Amino acid sequence: QKEVEQNSGPLSVPEGAIASLNCTYSDRVSQSFFWYRQYSGKSPELIMSIYSNGDKEDGRFTAQLNKASQYVSLLIRDSQPSDSATYLCAVNTPQGGSEKLVFGKGTKLTVNP
């Protein structure tokens, strides 16, 4: 069973701080990695995708990928209360001729004003 592991949290940071969210995955052949944000009672929405080793920045968000360590992270700079949500790590995993997204259980982030 291919697995994606996240610290369930909750992670609590003060407004303006950097929030760091981590994810590890078990399948070495995985090639695509995603971070989804899910507000309470809402559906997941994509905020970042990353395909190559290194960093990818988009506004206040930075995704980091290290395939050798099978590790992907999301940094949120200048955290805002509106960033309070559950963050889901998703890994594209080839399985039996097709491919599927395997999601971690999510890390709940709270940004305190």
Added chain:
Amino acid sequence: DAGVIQSPRHEVTEMGQEVTLRCKLISGHNSLFWYRQTMMRGLELLIYFNNNVPIDDSGMPEDRFSAKMPNASFSTLKIQPSEPRDSAVYFCASSPRRGASDTQYFGPGTRLTVL
């Protein structure tokens, strides 16, 4: 442009009843995914269609679950008979291309409660 549409948004039913969940894809998208989300198990893929053809149904829990895609824009997920352990939020998502390497756009979900 309308996003993924799901109905009903909430469903409360009694054990043993048939439940049908519905999903309309974003126009022009080719792939459809049905997910189930619970606190214990997180977000799990149930089945994935590409161009109306089921590609991977390995996540369908058992024979009580079935999914169809009668045309390019519409899908149903049926549970018959329903059981209390089926209580969850069911999401439908669509994607522009084949496979899971592209962005998936999620519908608002159907919250199912089986008493």
